[in-house]
Amino acid sequence: MAADQARAEPTADAKPDAQALFSQHCAACHGAQRLGGMGPALLPESLARLRKQDALKVIQKGRPATQMPGFGDQLKAEEIEALGALIYQPLSPAPQWSAAEILASRSFDAASKTWPSAPQWKADPMNLFVVVEGGDHHISLLDGDRFEVIHRFSSRFALHGGPKFTPDGRYVYFGSRDGWITKYDLWNLKIVAEVRAGLNMRNIAVSGDGKMVMAANYLPHTLALFDADLNPLKQFAATTLDGAQSSRVSAVYDAEPRCSFVVALKDIAEIWEISYDPKAEAIYDGLVHDYRSSEAIAKPGYLNIRRTKLAQPLDDFFFDPSYAYVLGAGRPAEDGQAKADLGQVVNLDIRRSIATLPIPGMPHLGSGITFDWQGRRVLASPNLKDGLVTVIDLQSWKKLKDIATPGPGFFMRSHAKSRYAWVDSMMSASAKDTLTIIDKQSLETVAQVKEPGKTLAHIEFTKDGRYALASVWEMDGAIIVLDASSFKEIKRLPMSKPVGKYNVWNKINREEGTSH
Incomplete structure (x- = not known):
């Protein structure tokens, strides 16, 4: 028995088994595949803004005001290092997040339909500030007249991108880096619904009429569309027209005067417009700009992609006051080499870039x-x-x-x-x-x-x-x-x-x- 035990003991220079450590200490909260659960996803895409040394500190000491404990008294320094290295390794093959998984993730408070339709607190609801506190993952609602906190509640991990409001200011939608969308009733101070739109999400947009929510995902390469109560409506694969290349989605914004969502792609030189106007005219979902072309195929305009070819991809963009023009810029290539003419002006009506920006x-x-x-x-x-x-x-x-x-x-x-x-x-x-x-x-x-x-x-x-x-x-x-x-x-x-x-x-x- 003693000999058997001796053979089972690891040698002094044996490397820690990071996956076994993860399964034992982390999987219950973060998911066996690191896709998230009660805790956030632990993928390099989701941790892009967290330096590895800071991640090691969290593993060792925990995160204050959350359920994340510290493991410094249970794990050796080399084991913490191994876990830190693991969570910054991409999964292969890249994980997917299907329509069925989106639907299964949704929660909804049916009682929300009976909640009072007026603010249940004394302040000007139009001069309310929603403050995202990233340090301990909370939201504070601040009275903009008295500058006093009305309410404070916990949020999902690592909210990213500004919250988006419905036209009446009653509801706000939050998007997290690891794909969760939360609908919150500001007047009743309660969560209405939640859904996980993807595994790594860039931002969300709410339609001008408040009836739809669109999520832009880095992982998987999709756009996800929901109704106001976060029921999934449609997924859009972020690919070229022939499906040969896919892309991360850089950003989605609402163009209210146009009744459409406008989308930038990280890896494909196109900008998309997706109309949510049921009366939208037929469009040509091709890559030509001559709409009279007999080779183009007409499709209904409602909730279909209208593509504009660009000289290079856009990372983010801005609308001019008329919403006819998009002003966008790319980013240096992954190898650090700068791109020429980073700024572009795109006319959304004639579907082409008309100028470069001297920035x-x-x-x-x-x-x-x-x-x-x-x-x-x-x-x-x-x-x-x-x-x-x-x-x-x-x-x-x-x-x-x-x-x-x-x-x-x-x-x-x-x-x-x-x-x-x-x-x-x-x-x-x-x-x-x-x-x-x-x-x-x-x-x-x-x-x-x-x-x-x-x-x-x-x-x-x-x-x-x-x-x-x-x-x-x-x-x-x-x-x-x-x-x-x-x-x-x-x-x-x-x-x-x-x-x-x-x-x-x-x-x-x-x-x-x-x-x-």
Whole structure:
């Protein structure tokens, strides 16, 4: 017996069996295939924003305010390292998420049909802020008049992309990185429904009439369409017309005046438009732009893909105020080599690219804003690579000015009633603590707001534009309420890494200084 036991003992240099460790300690919450369960999916696509060293700390010490325990007292350092390496390995073959699995994941509170149709709290529902606290995965609902928290509740892991509201402001939809969509009743402070649209999701969009929700997936390569209560309606495979190539879906946004969803693809040089207007005219789902071509095949326009060929794929995009044009940009190739003419202007009516945008670096057009300047409409975009804001004339598509900032930024915001635009430098190691305030008429920097040593980002205005709220993007962070004219601090509310805050009025009315 002793000899048998001796033979069973591992040698000193034996490597830990990561899969066995995962099955023993992790699978019950994260799923045997790492696709998620009570805990989030543990796939490289889902963990893209979590550095490996931070992931190792979570395995060792757990995650505060969640059900994730620490395993530092159970596992050796090399075993934690092995688990960390495993969760950053892609699955092969790539996992799928079928229509049946989507349907099986759905939950719905039938009692929601009888809930009161008025807010069950005292505040202006149009001046409500939805604050996403990424530090401990919670949502805070903030009264935009008194600047007090009305309610706080837990969210899915790693919400990504701004929440989307129904036209009346009653319901909000949240999308998580690992594919969950949650419908929440803001007036009754309860979850209505949830569904898992995919395994790694980029963002969601809600139709202008509030009747449909579209999810853009990285994994699998699909778009998933739902009704307002998250009943699945249709899946779209993100492929070329002949099915020979598939793609991750970069982004989907609602184009309300067009009654359509507009979609960017990460790996295919096309932009799609999918109409949700039942009266949509027949379209030609081909790659030619001459709609009189006898070779094109007519299909009903409703919920079918209308494709526009591009010179290169778009990663994110912005609509001009008419919604006839998409302004989009790609990203450097996976090998780090830059692409030429990253910015493109696409006319959605004639289905072709009509201009390139003279923006260097990596413009973050999805966070761009528009405003009037000297009698013309202009776009101002932050930049993920360079410390500048580029201002573009929306008639000539020519650059008017580059405005220097302390470093690369992610978010830019303004308000129709504000003279100023605010931009962060959160992508900069040295200037991440600085907000730059730009006069929209002079196109000059007039002030800066700083939070020394911290990351300061993501401005959102109150409904009337009088106050600007900034995020101290730290675990022990805060929402800072600033006077939008004097830039002085009015109030500070502790928050756990408030990655974004969204004003109901500004979002549902598509206020010119906010994003889609």
